[in-house]
Amino acid sequence: xxxxxxxxxxxxxxxxxxxxxxxxxxxxxxxxxxxxxxxxxxxxxxxxxxxxxxxxxxxxxxxxxxxxxxxxxxxxxxxxxxxxxxxxxxxxxxxx
Amino acid sequence: xxxxxxxxxxxxxxxxxxxxxxxxxxxxxxxxxxxxxxxxxxxxxxxxxxxxxxxxxxxxxxxxxxxxxxxxxxxxxxxxxxxxxxxxxxxxxxxxxxxxxxxxxxxxxxxxxxxxxxxxxxxxxxxxxxxxxxxxxxxxxxxxxxxxxxxxxxxxxxxxxxxxxxxxxxxxxxxxxxxxxxxxxxxxxxxxxxxxxxxxxxxxxxxxxxxxxxxxxxxxxxxxxxxxxxxxxxxxxxxxxxxxxxxxxxxxxxxxxxxxxxxxxxxxxxxxxxxxxxxxxxxxxxxxxxxxxxxxxxxxxxxxxxxxxxxxxxxxxxxxxxxxxxxxxxxxxxxxxxxxxxxxxxxxxxxxxxxxxxxxxxxxxxxxxxxxxxxxxx
Numbered sequence: 001x002x003x004x005x006x007x008x009x010x011x012x013x014x015x016x017x018x019x020x021x022x023x024x025x026x027x028x029x030x031x032x033x034x035x036x037x038x039x040x041x042x043x044x045x046x047x048x049x050x051x052x053x054x055x056x057x058x059x060x061x062x063x064x065x066x067x068x069x070x071x072x073x074x075x076x077x078x079x080x081x082x083x084x085x086x087x088x089x090x091x092x093x094x095x096x
Numbered sequence: 097x098x099x100x101x102x103x104x105x106x107x108x109x110x111x112x113x114x115x116x117x118x119x120x121x122x123x124x125x126x127x128x129x130x131x132x133x134x135x136x137x138x139x140x141x142x143x144x145x146x147x148x149x150x151x152x153x154x155x156x157x158x159x160x161x162x163x164x165x166x167x168x169x170x171x172x173x174x175x176x177x178x179x180x181x182x183x184x185x186x187x188x189x190x191x192x193x194x195x196x197x198x199x200x201x202x203x204x205x206x207x208x209x210x211x212x213x214x215x216x217x218x219x220x221x222x223x224x225x226x227x228x229x230x231x232x233x234x235x236x237x238x239x240x241x242x243x244x245x246x247x248x249x250x251x252x253x254x255x256x257x258x259x260x261x262x263x264x265x266x267x268x269x270x271x272x273x274x275x276x277x278x279x280x281x282x283x284x285x286x287x288x289x290x291x292x293x294x295x296x297x298x299x300x301x302x303x304x305x306x307x308x309x310x311x312x313x314x315x316x317x318x319x320x321x322x323x324x325x326x327x328x329x330x331x332x333x334x335x336x337x338x339x340x341x342x343x344x345x346x347x348x349x350x351x352x353x354x355x356x357x358x359x360x361x362x363x364x365x366x367x368x369x370x371x372x373x374x375x376x377x378x379x380x381x382x383x384x385x386x387x388x389x390x391x392x393x394x395x396x397x398x399x400x401x402x403x404x405x406x407x408x409x410x411x412x413x414x415x416x417x418x419x420x421x422x423x424x425x426x427x428x429x430x431x432x433x434x435x436x437x438x439x440x441x442x443x444x445x446x447x448x449x450x451x452x453x454x455x456x457x458x459x460x461x462x463x464x465x466x467x468x469x470x471x472x473x474x
Binding site: 002015028035036038040041044045050054064 | 105106108109112113116146149150152153154155156157158161163170191193197205206208210212213214224226257258260261262263264265266267268270289291317321322325326329390393394397398400401404408419421422423424425426427432433434435437440
């Protein structure tokens, strides 16, 4: 087989894979709708405010409602104790 | 048309032979390029999916949260504040929340304790999968708690939240109101914070202002701010995302710079020979265009597919150590693959287009030089 044909075949396979990714994303989104609804209902039922992503410190666990009196949140240049502090930006989004 | 296609095919044939002559260099190039695309695509996929999921899930959260602040710290709020808030027009419903943290010295983890309308009966608890996994708990098991006054008491596990809900419930522990107050010594007159539902979303700011005027010792957090928090965390300008993007872009600039700064002696000689055997400048540029396209498309598609597998099939295994930090309880969750064509197009224009352009410019310069002098190496 000519090299150019091989290249086209490779591109075709990759494009099909890319298409399959979209199909997979679409079907997964549909398949996960009940689970998403379950989480949304749980948030509503238990009146939750945050997702459980960083559990190492109270102010990283509940980002939206944490007080500002913590190591990193005192200022953007303050030394942070917990590693997830390096992922989180300093506050500034809360108006009140 | 047929001739044009055949010409392009011949050109690709020649390009591939030319690339295979410098096999080791080009394989290294494709590998690094793929890694750069993989990293950028992983960040884009992960941040978009988590932001989307957070916004959809937190849509059910309260419209407004009222906290009491004393000396800059959150303090239990008197329930008498609730009566004042209920008087404000536009407030559909208002209630109080009881929640807090409990440090478990057995495993060194922090739990989120919460009282809700569906809390279990006194003496029982419902726990998240993360707690059950870490403490090896099953329904019917007992968990020991040390109250604020040093008294130790046991609570029985009545239920475990489903694994599907781990993203919101991994460290959650539902407890009855009386057990909560007994554990923390919180008086009946106080709650952790107050929550409000507002009939008209447009009135939220006005109501918040009224509360702030009526109760000056409070801080009000709107749902909009709550949702924006997660947008900010995973914004490309924020924290670690910027570091990853900066590193990947820097690597890419070095690539493009290497290409744009000129061709190797071997590549220049090849161009000279092609010109000497009758190739036009446009043919040489077309050849270099295909060279750039072959390398960048190969790397782009491979990097993209690998990034998708990384984020949505392996649950972002390479990002996990960063997200996990020192957490003892870390939720096991698989992100829903929220992707859109806009992300792919952005990535394409960020990576493929600059690289292809960077390969054409030096070859255009080389192809306009006299072939004789190029072949002599002067």
